[in-house]
Amino acid sequence: MVTAMFDDTELRQRAWDVAASVVDPEIPVLTIADLGVLRDVALNDGRIEVTITPTYSGCPAMNMITLEIELALERAGFRNSRVRTVLSPAWTTDWMSKDGRRKLREYGIAPPQAAASRRALFGVEQVACPQCGSANTEVLSEFGSTSCKALWRCKACREPFDHFKCH
Amino acid sequence: MATPSIEVSETPLVLYTLRRADDALILGHRLSEWCGHAPMLEEDMALANMGLDLLGQARELYSYAAQVEGNGNDEDKLAYLRDVRQYRNLLLVEQPNGDFSHTMVRQFFYAVFADLYWRAMMRSKDATLAAIAAKSEKESAYHVRHASEWILRLGDGTEESHGRAQDAIDDLWAFTGEMFAVDDGERALIESAIAVDPAALRPQWLKTVSGIVSEATLALPTSGWMQQGGRSGRHSEHLGHLLSELQSMQRTFPGATW
Numbered sequence: 066m067v068t069a070m071f072d073d074t075e076l077r078q079r080a081w082d083v084a085a086s087v088v089d090p091e092i093p094v095l096t097i098a099d100l101g102v103l104r105d106v107a108l109n110d111g112r113i114e115v116t117i118t119p120t121y122s123g124c125p126a127m128n129m130i131t132l133e134i135e136l137a138l139e140r141a142g143f144r145n146s147r148v149r150t151v152l153s154p155a156w157t158t159d160w161m162s163k164d165g166r167r168k169l170r171e172y173g174i175a176p177p178q179a180a181a182s183r184r185a186l187f188g189v190e191q192v193a194c195p196q197c198g199s200a201n202t203e204v205l206s207e208f209g210s211t212s213c214k215a216l217w218r219c220k221a222c223r224e225p226f227d228h229f230k231c232h
Numbered sequence: 233m234a235t236p237s238i239e240v241s242e243t244p245l246v247l248y249t250l251r252r253a254d255d256a257l258i259l260g261h262r263l264s265e266w267c268g269h270a271p272m273l274e275e276d277m278a279l280a281n282m283g284l285d286l287l288g289q290a291r292e293l294y295s296y297a298a299q300v301e302g303n304g305n306d307e308d309k310l311a312y313l314r315d316v317r318q319y320r321n322l323l324l325v326e327q328p329n330g331d332f333s334h335t336m337v338r339q340f341f342y343a344v345f346a347d348l349y350w351r352a353m354m355r356s357k358d359a360t361l362a363a364i365a366a367k368s369e370k371e372s373a374y375h376v377r378h379a380s381e382w383i384l385r386l387g388d389g390t391e392e393s394h395g396r397a398q399d400a401i402d403d404l405w406a407f408t409g410e411m412f413a414v415d416d417g418e419r420a421l422i423e424s425a426i427a428v429d430p431a432a433l434r435p436q437w438l439k440t441v442s443g444i445v446s447e448a449t450l451a452l453p454t455s456g457w458m459q460q461g462g463r464s465g466r467h468s469e470h471l472g473h474l475l476s477e478l479q480s481m482q483r484t485f486p487g488a489t490w
Binding site: 119121122123124125151152153154155156157205206207208209210212216230232 | 274275277278280282284285286287288289291292359360362363364366367368370371377378
């Protein structure tokens with residue numbers, strides 16, 4: 066029994082570390098902790114309860130993330146863990162870690178920036194190319210290969226690239 | 233159809249939530265019909281993405297409606313096992329896709345409304361509705377921008393695209409009035425600060441819509457006559473056809489999963 070060897074704080078921390086290692090199935094360089102999707106890990110009557118929040122309402126990765134968390138915890142010896150999805154407060158790209166932003170860029174996806182211009186109906190965004198770093202880029206489509214990404218193109222190196230949308 | 237429809241106890245809050253859920257599901261389904269048929273790949277993905285956002289919003293709202301109702305229904309039963317007269321969506325969102333202009337004008341009218349609506353609903357005293365609204369308004373902001381850019385391109389484009397965009401506006405305008413209508417049950421929810429009063433959104437909606445439309449060198453009709461019925465289950469013939477496709481699997485193979 067794991068519970069015999071650890072006190073509650075340690076158990077909770079271990080469970081957090083396990084849950085935090087689960088990656089986004091669509092962007093496997095990011096963990097759910099990098100993304101800010103992992104909100105809380107609690108220990109109730111010896112049972113772990115993980116709280117996550119969806120990035121987008123229709124994001125199909127959420128079911129898979131839930132399953133992956135339960136599996137990871139089971140493998141680490143936590144029995145009957147539960148994953149809860151909460152909507153409030155609503156997820157924002159501001160919760161993405163600095164480390165997460167760096168990993169995204171290295172993976173070839175331009176990370177999200179401050180969401181200040183989101184409300185401007187035709188606001189101009191400046192997104193640096195994740196390949197060559199040039200700021201000479203243009204948006205091709207606000208909607209990309211997944212809900213969270215837009216499709217951009219670099220006019221300097223001619224490479225198309227994904228941009229993780231501000232939210 | 234093989235499976236009988238469920239019964240839903242439509243208390244004012246259940247009905248209110250179902251109306252929002254049905255708008256999102258039906259418009260999302262309409263957008264999904266474009267998948268593989270849009271004028272270009274980027275637009276195909278955009279329409280599917282927006283449809284997915286709407287489907288996600290619908291799921292949250294159906295789940296909440298089922299929870300409030302407390303009769304053992306769930307999101308799937310509410311979507312797949314209600315008949316056409318039990319659907320409560322706006323007539324606007326069930327209108328066929330038509331040409332690309334019709335799809336975009338319908339999207340534009342609805343998105344501008346939904347964006348204002350979700351932002352107002354974030355202040356609802358009902359914590360779940362407020363949370364769903366906070367999630368949805370981030371998505372609707374993108375939908376507004378996308379549709380607005382298309383209205384400008386179509387209206388201020390070629391003679392052909394201008395004519396088609398104007399025809400779409402003229403055809404769909406009569407369905408916009410229903411967005412701002414409420415019945416007595418909804419009025420009571422508005423008074424207790426749970427529901428949004430859509431009439432309060434109308435001036436801003438009109439300002440945004442007419443601003444983009446005139447910038448696109450198009451014009452809004454001057455006729456004030458508006459068609460209603462969807463909110464109380466009186467639909468155009470189009471919804472039945474849509475549902476027969478949307479529901480066929482669960483009606484034929486009840487409880488099927490994959």
